[in-house]
Amino acid sequence: MTAPRTRRRRTAPAGTVVAYVRVSTDEQAASGAGLDAQRAAIEAEAQRRGWTITESYADEGLSGSLDAADRPGLAAALEAVQTGRAAVLMVAKSDRLARNLRALLDVIDRAERAGGSLAAADGSIDTSTAAGRFQTQIMGGVAELERALISDRTKAALAVKKAQGVRLGRPSALPAEVVARIVAERADGAAWQRIADGLNADGVPTAQGGSKWYPATVRKVALGQDAAGLQSP
Numbered sequence: 001m002t003a004p005r006t007r008r009r010r011t012a013p014a015g016t017v018v019a020y021v022r023v024s025t026d027e028q029a030a031s032g033a034g035l036d037a038q039r040a041a042i043e044a045e046a047q048r049r050g051w052t053i054t055e056s057y058a059d060e061g062l063s064g065s066l067d068a069a070d071r072p073g074l075a076a077a078l079e080a081v082q083t084g085r086a087a088v089l090m091v092a093k094s095d096r097l098a099r100n101l102r103a104l105l106d107v108i109d110r111a112e113r114a115g116g117s118l119a120a121a122d123g124s125i126d127t128s129t130a131a132g133r134f135q136t137q138i139m140g141g142v143a144e145l146e147r148a149l150i151s152d153r154t155k156a157a158l159a160v161k162k163a164q165g166v167r168l169g170r171p172s173a174l175p176a177e178v179v180a181r182i183v184a185e186r187a188d189g190a191a192w193q194r195i196a197d198g199l200n201a202d203g204v205p206t207a208q209g210g211s212k213w214y215p216a217t218v219r220k221v222a223l224g225q226d227a228a229g230l231q232s233p
Contacts, residue, residue, distance in 0.1 A: 011084055011115060017046050018086035019056040020077040022096045024063050024216065035060070038092035045121035046090065053090075055080050061214025062192075064099035068107060070215070072193055078107065081116035088117050094124040094136070101137075101144040108136065173207040179226045182218055192218045 021038040035058055046053050057080075059073035068074045074097075080086045089111055091097045097118070098104035108127055111118050117128040118136075126132035178199075185195045192215035199213040206213060207221075221227060 012081070012087035014087055015049075015051045016086045017042075017051045017053045017088045017090050018077045018080040019043075019046075019053050020058070020074060020089060020091050020097065021056070022059040022062060022064060022071070022073065022091075025061060038096060041092040041121040042090050045119075051088065051090075054086055061216040063216060063219075064095055064097065065103065066192075066215075067103065068110070070191060070193070074107070078110055078114075081111050082114040084115075086116070088119055088128075090119045090121065091125070092121045094120050094122075096120075097125070099147070101141050105137065108133070174221060174226070176226070178204060179221060179224075182221050183227050186218075186222050192216070 019039065019042045021035050021042070023034040039056065043053065055077070057073040057077045059071045062071050062073075068078060077089050081089050089107075094104065097107055097120070108118055112127065117126075119126050119128065125136050127136060182195055182199075185198070186192075190198075195218045196213040196215050199218070200211075203211075204213070205211065206217060
């Protein structure tokens with residue numbers, strides 16, 4: 001009887017890099033300046049280390065707090081490591097990869113289980129050594145604490161304004177049917193990117209009259225006042 005064949009994990013050639021860049025706002029995505037600066041930093045650091053960039057992916061208009069599954073560019077970059085096409089996933093700065101410790105550690109774990117590592121051009125991430133992995137976790141924890149403290153102060157200030165009767169936020173300028181469409185598709189389980197792709201395919205203009213929707217734009221509408229009004233009893 002023939003023994004079952006064991007699938008071997010592909011090992012990427014040493015020094016191969018998949019670059020990942022991200023901007024969180026539509027304005028940054030439209031200008032392209034932020035993405036170009038990140039690519040330049042990654043290219044310079046890869047050249048300094050003697051590494052070769054074999055692939056590059058980007059997420060435009062997406063928050064770093066989103067999971068990898070909700071960021072197509074990051075998911076593709078991780079796949080490049082997991083399938084042995086690149087040994088290192090490199091970003092310009094750690095906050096381009098994740099905005100909270102949980103998301104950062106998740107990405108690190110996925111890359112390491114695939115036999116790869118992560119590195120940042122500014123030195124904030126380098127999981128190729130034990131010391132680098134420890135430092136990354138410490139820095140990620142400090143950054144998350146700082147953001148949490150800022151968030152707490154902001155929530156406290158908003159709570160005071162709300163108690164004073166101040167209406168918070170800005171209503172959407174979108175037609176009610178567009179808001180309803182976004183809410184309904186999200187309720188059906190559609191990802192932000194899929195909803196944005198559908199709106200772009202149908203030529204639906206954004207609230208500012210723009211011609212392109214980004215996942216972050218869709219998410220903002222779904223969490224806005226008009227959407228909350230539709231969902232309220």
